[in-house]
Amino acid sequence: MNTTQRSGVLNFMHYRYFKLSSMLMVAAIVTYVLAPVGDEPYGGTWLGYVLGIVSALIVLLLLWYGIARRRTPRVRYQRPHPKNGGHKQAGSVQPDFSLRRWEDRGRHLAKDAWSHGGTLQGWLSSHIYLGASLIVLATLHTGFQFGWDVHTLSYVLMLLVIASGFYGMYAYLNYPRLITLNMGEETLDDLLHKIAELDELARIHALGLPDEVNALVLKARQETRLGGSLLRQLSGKQRNCPTISAARQILQLGSKYIKNEQPELMRDLYAVLLRKERLVLRARHEIKLNARLQFWRYLHVPLAVALLAALLAHVVAILFYW
Amino acid sequence: MAEPMVLPLRSTMTFGVGIREDILQNWREELAKCRVNLRVNAGVVGISGQRGAFRITLATGEMMTAEFVVLAIGLQGNIRKLGVPGEDFPRVQYQLDDPDEFNSETIVVVGAGDTGVENALALSKQNRVIFINRQEEFTSCTKANFDLLMAEVTKGRIETRVSTRAERVEENTGNDFPLVFVVQTPLGLERIECHRIIARLGAKPPRQLVESFGVRFPNSDSTAVPQLSEQYESNVQGLYIVGALAGYPLIKQAMNQGYEVVEYILGNPVEPADEALLKAKFTGVPGVGSVSEGIALIRRNQPLFAALTTLQLREFMLDSTVWLPPCGDMLFKRNDYSNSFFSILTGSVTINTEGKDGAVAAFQLAAGDFFGEMGLLSGRRRSGTAVAGDNCVLVETPRRSMLKLLYSVPGVRRRLDEVALKRIVRNSLDSSLPESELEHLVQDAKLKQYAVGETLFNEGDKADGLYLIRRGSVVVSRLIAGKEVVLAYVSAGNYVGEMALVSNMPHSATVRAASPTDAILLEAERVNAVMERNSSIRSKVDSRYLERIGADALPPDDEFSGLVKFLMTHGVGEATDVLLIDYSRCIRCDNCETACADAHGGIPRLNRAAGATYEQIHLPTSCRHCEHPHCMKDCPPDAIHRSVNGEVFISDSCIGCGNCQKNCPYGVIQMAAQNVHEQRGIWQIIFGTSGREPSPEENADGSSMSKKAVKCDLCKGISGGPLCVNACPTGAAFRISPEGFFSQVARGSKPSQKEPG
Ligand SMILES: Cc1cc2nc3c(=O)[nH]c(=O)nc-3n(C[C@H](O)[C@H](O)[C@H](O)COP(=O)(O)OP(=O)(O)OC[C@H]3O[C@@H](n4cnc5c(N)ncnc54)[C@H](O)[C@@H]3O)c2cc1C
Numbered sequence A: 001m002n003t004t005q006r007s008g009v010l011n012f013m014h015y016r017y018f019k020l021s022s023m024l025m026v027a028a029i030v031t032y033v034l035a036p037v038g039d040e041p042y043g044g045t046w047l048g049y050v051l052g053i054v055s056a057l058i059v060l061l062l063l064w065y066g067i068a069r070r071r072t073p074r075v076r077y078q079r080p081h082p083k084n085g086g087h088k089q090a091g092s093v094q095p096d097f098s099l100r101r102w103e104d105r106g107r108h109l110a111k112d113a114w115s116h117g118g119t120l121q122g123w124l125s126s127h128i129y130l131g132a133s134l135i136v137l138a139t140l141h142t143g144f145q146f147g148w149d150v151h152t153l154s155y156v157l158m159l160l161v162i163a164s165g166f167y168g169m170y171a172y173l174n175y176p177r178l179i180t181l182n183m184g185e186e187t188l189d190d191l192l193h194k195i196a197e198l199d200e201l202a203r204i205h206a207l208g209l210p211d212e213v214n215a216l217v218l219k220a221r222q223e224t225r226l227g228g229s230l231l232r233q234l235s236g237k238q239r240n241c242p243t244i245s246a247a248r249q250i251l252q253l254g255s256k257y258i259k260n261e262q263p264e265l266m267r268d269l270y271a272v273l274l275r276k277e278r279l280v281l282r283a284r285h286e287i288k289l290n291a292r293l294q295f296w297r298y299l300h301v302p303l304a305v306a307l308l309a310a311l312l313a314h315v316v317a318i319l320f321y322w
Numbered sequence B: 001m002a003e004p005m006v007l008p009l010r011s012t013m014t015f016g017v018g019i020r021e022d023i024l025q026n027w028r029e030e031l032a033k034c035r036v037n038l039r040v041n042a043g044v045v046g047i048s049g050q051r052g053a054f055r056i057t058l059a060t061g062e063m064m065t066a067e068f069v070v071l072a073i074g075l076q077g078n079i080r081k082l083g084v085p086g087e088d089f090p091r092v093q094y095q096l097d098d099p100d101e102f103n104s105e106t107i108v109v110v111g112a113g114d115t116g117v118e119n120a121l122a123l124s125k126q127n128r129v130i131f132i133n134r135q136e137e138f139t140s141c142t143k144a145n146f147d148l149l150m151a152e153v154t155k156g157r158i159e160t161r162v163s164t165r166a167e168r169v170e171e172n173t174g175n176d177f178p179l180v181f182v183v184q185t186p187l188g189l190e191r192i193e194c195h196r197i198i199a200r201l202g203a204k205p206p207r208q209l210v211e212s213f214g215v216r217f218p219n220s221d222s223t224a225v226p227q228l229s230e231q232y233e234s235n236v237q238g239l240y241i242v243g244a245l246a247g248y249p250l251i252k253q254a255m256n257q258g259y260e261v262v263e264y265i266l267g268n269p270v271e272p273a274d275e276a277l278l279k280a281k282f283t284g285v286p287g288v289g290s291v292s293e294g295i296a297l298i299r300r301n302q303p304l305f306a307a308l309t310t311l312q313l314r315e316f317m318l319d320s321t322v323w324l325p326p327c328g329d330m331l332f333k334r335n336d337y338s339n340s341f342f343s344i345l346t347g348s349v350t351i352n353t354e355g356k357d358g359a360v361a362a363f364q365l366a367a368g369d370f371f372g373e374m375g376l377l378s379g380r381r382r383s384g385t386a387v388a389g390d391n392c393v394l395v396e397t398p399r400r401s402m403l404k405l406l407y408s409v410p411g412v413r414r415r416l417d418e419v420a421l422k423r424i425v426r427n428s429l430d431s432s433l434p435e436s437e438l439e440h441l442v443q444d445a446k447l448k449q450y451a452v453g454e455t456l457f458n459e460g461d462k463a464d465g466l467y468l469i470r471r472g473s474v475v476v477s478r479l480i481a482g483k484e485v486v487l488a489y490v491s492a493g494n495y496v497g498e499m500a501l502v503s504n505m506p507h508s509a510t511v512r513a514a515s516p517t518d519a520i521l522l523e524a525e526r527v528n529a530v531m532e533r534n535s536s537i538r539s540k541v542d543s544r545y546l547e548r549i550g551a552d553a554l555p556p557d558d559e560f561s562g563l564v565k566f567l568m569t570h571g572v573g574e575a576t577d578v579l580l581i582d583y584s585r586c587i588r589c590d591n592c593e594t595a596c597a598d599a600h601g602g603i604p605r606l607n608r609a610a611g612a613t614y615e616q617i618h619l620p621t622s623c624r625h626c627e628h629p630h631c632m633k634d635c636p637p638d639a640i641h642r643s644v645n646g647e648v649f650i651s652d653s654c655i656g657c658g659n660c661q662k663n664c665p666y667g668v669i670q671m672a673a674q675n676v677h678e679q680r681g682i683w684q685i686i687f688g689t690s691g692r693e694p695s696p697e698e699n700a701d702g703s704s705m706s707k708k709a710v711k712c713d714l715c716k717g718i719s720g721g722p723l724c725v726n727a728c729p730t731g732a733a734f735r736i737s738p739e740g741f742f743s744q745v746a747r748g749s750k751p752s753q754k755e756p757g
């Protein structure tokens, strides 16, 4: 919505972190091209060391994001007015309300942002850009010398973390809007509740109809799956969804049951199943969008931890065997 | 609990912080020792006669006589009971203090008003609830409550019986259920076995009854309290009034007054409980040696309070503070959010104001004057800076005490209105306007009040004058191609209607109240005459006019109009700082709630998922820090305040009565047990373990804890500003003040997020 065009994660503080990481990458590439290359493996040159250490520091910073995100600042409560702001107050008894004095203003407005250095939005913005810059920094560090070893393992892990991060960024930028479009003010619980009501309604309608219809309705009620395994959630589909097929078959059976009030019952039942189908599709869509919004973190974070371990192994290997 | 802390307890009965049951038990025992002649279940329906020979009629028809009467019947009124045999069994309750007290019981709730429905909803979490309604339909509760109730009914969590009347209550001995509630349903008599009956049938407010005793109230305002002498005697001699009915809503005050009144009647001299406190307040004031001299000084030098009785003045002073600021000290700053009221006893004060155009002006005030009334009336930031002059003695009074005075002493209201009117006209129109012109302008000025959504005037109406918004805010809109398009939002301290005055044509737009609004209507003729004579005001109004037509020329923005209407219908018009979430960025991680909970003892003060959504803008359930906070309305210990920065917060003196929770139309106040909550350390975060957290409802010894009201305090005391905003990883959460939001849009630029802090 353009009426609230505020800075986002990508253009946070006028692209502050984009500029920072671009500078890092340009500087690394220029030095790489210009600096003399020796015979030894690249990571072992002075530039290799510099790039390696910078990359590792960045990785640690990115990992720290996971902690910053969960940590709240220390609460520093200020006492209301310890000494009446220097004013002479007649008498010594305070009235029973904590009216803060004029001098207290300003103290409260301390602008030192979040106690661990900035808003979380700033953290994420730097996370994304610095994370992306690793592609250049770490690659140059390797000097393109890859093999089947722990060194290359850490490199590959890093690329996987970054790849999942890029997907995450895509998801964060796109899915929230779609979720609101699909759900409006309703929650998944609301939908489930309505679906249950329609199931009950369908059952009541079907009571006056033949067994064949009742069986369809029962199947639609018992075998319609909304979520399920991760893959199901991500796809947002159920093959041969019993609700959808029940609705179709009711339509076909319409010509068969035409006794007494059967046509009306069939018509009403069809309407109920159709409404349920809408809701089921919406609920699946909601589950799908949420799964797509969230699941990548289950790759991103464990891989990041694995990266940390591999990196440690890499450094230990270097220090001891080189 | 034992608020107000500063007041000593006079009564010989004990009272202190404690559990309700213990306190009541103590009183019962001590009362028995005092050999008080106590009659229970004896509702008084009439009092007549005079001092020395009162005749008192009970509901049973019985009569008794008395020399004196002390009325302490509180404000709860006569609670309506079931009116059937068994209505007074202990398990038949007419009140529900804490729904969590009951667990796994079968409870019948009677009474389909909002209280009954809310009780049933709250109880249904832990109990089987049967809800009984006399009527066939639920018409006496709000739509929202009805929907909630129906949701629980469809889930099978609450059973209902409609068109059902109580027949009798029987005690049961045969099984687990102590009560049998016999009711008449449309299908015949039904015996409902239950543990408890909770009947919420309303109460008859006591005012009418009290008036029938001959007691007079100063006005018809529902908050008015009867006028009393210094010894709590009403206009009916020999009839004394104490406690909540006399306007003292706390237990300790009520006990003290009861004690004092009995001593007065017995003819024993008693020093009022507040004597020492008041004395301390006046020490240091030149020429004042005692409380009565202090009171006399106020009477002499501050005509505003001339109409107050000594009792009212004493109470007023008990809430107030006397200041002796050195010359040149700043008392408050322009744009501060404080809303206390100052009256000058001696010396002088200078007020420096700054107009919208940056024009500065200074006003000199002297003994007998007062200031700070603008913030009180408008609920907005201070409009000027106040600086102390020589030999200043000031009385500063908190908002609530001042409002109480305004409502209970008509003289105060009238005088304050007169002075405030001129100041507001001067402030919002032209600060250089001479006094004579001001006098001319405000003659016949009308104060008009509007409810939310009411129109001040319609597009095409004949121009009747200039509307100064004294309190609240309005939205200006116009019909364009058959659609109502919002053009501007105008807040208190500004005016509307000038376009019609300047151009001498009908109103070019419709103006509607966006929150409860007070406007002062200045007559068109007078305004025009004054503009003719004073070129400065003319040019000011003209430039405002140009500004407005400039703004009107903006292409109509449907999206914006829709958003404004959405925000207005959800009460954002009366907000000062509201949390919005841009749902197109919100990843639904609820970190806003988690961070809020971490910083506030484990209880989040916002509910992200709840609340309304318009397109991609979501308005979560969280405090908006209203201009005139509804929560402050009825707080016995006056525990809710607004700080200079604008945040409305609840102080430690909260007694947990729940009034604010009931009064908040936005449902953002919760009653929560106070517990110790440790912040998590890094290792706890990494390994996902939680800090030591006692279970929320219980103390270490298992006794249930007293609950207090909690709400958003805008992270007061945490540097960096509100955590809900700072802890949002994608920047979806942001806070706005409607003023900033709309003024930026009106100027054509899109609003940006308030900088944190
Ligand atoms: C949930 C809650 C919690 C609170 N917590 C605190 C607290 O912690 N600390 C505190 O200081 N204050 C607290 N208060 C406020 C306090 O309870 C009241 O201000 C106080 O009880 C007022 O005392 P009262 O004697 O004036 O009136 P009440 O306590 O209301 O007593 C009035 C009595 O008169 C009787 N009566 C009424 N009409 C008649 C009639 N016609 N004939 C005969 N008898 C009649 C009533 O039955 C009642 O017994 C709380 C209030 C609530 C609602």
Ligand code: HEM
Pocket: A041, A042, A043, A044, A048, A049, A052, A053, A055, A056, A059, A138, A141, A142, A145, A146, A147, A149, A151, A152, A153, A154, A155, A158, A311, A314, A315, A318, A322
């Ligand atoms: C993100 C962090 C890092 C990654 C992804 C990474 C990856 C790699 C890779 C893939 C190689 C090439 C291995 C090979 O030649 O077979 C390498 C070499 C090397 N790295 Fe790193 N590295 C990182 C950090 C570091 C750090 C912090 C140091 C120093 C303390 C370091 C020191 C070296 C050295 C000395 C070599 C050359 C040794 C060799 O070629 O066998 N690296 N690194």
Ligand code: HEM
Pocket: A059, A062, A063, A064, A065, A066, A067, A069, A124, A127, A128, A129, A130, A131, A132, A134, A158, A161, A162, A163, A164, A165, A166, A168, A169, A172, A297, A300, A301, A304, A307, B589, B729
């Ligand atoms: C080596 C590189 C990286 C490491 C070690 C790393 C590590 C982490 C960690 C530990 C988290 C915290 C997860 C959580 O709190 O649940 C995280 C979150 C995230 N990362 Fe990365 N990351 C890296 C690179 C990237 C890149 C390149 C991007 C994007 C282009 C990215 C995007 C994200 C996003 C969008 C989140 C989720 C933010 C949130 O929900 O608060 N990451 N990352």
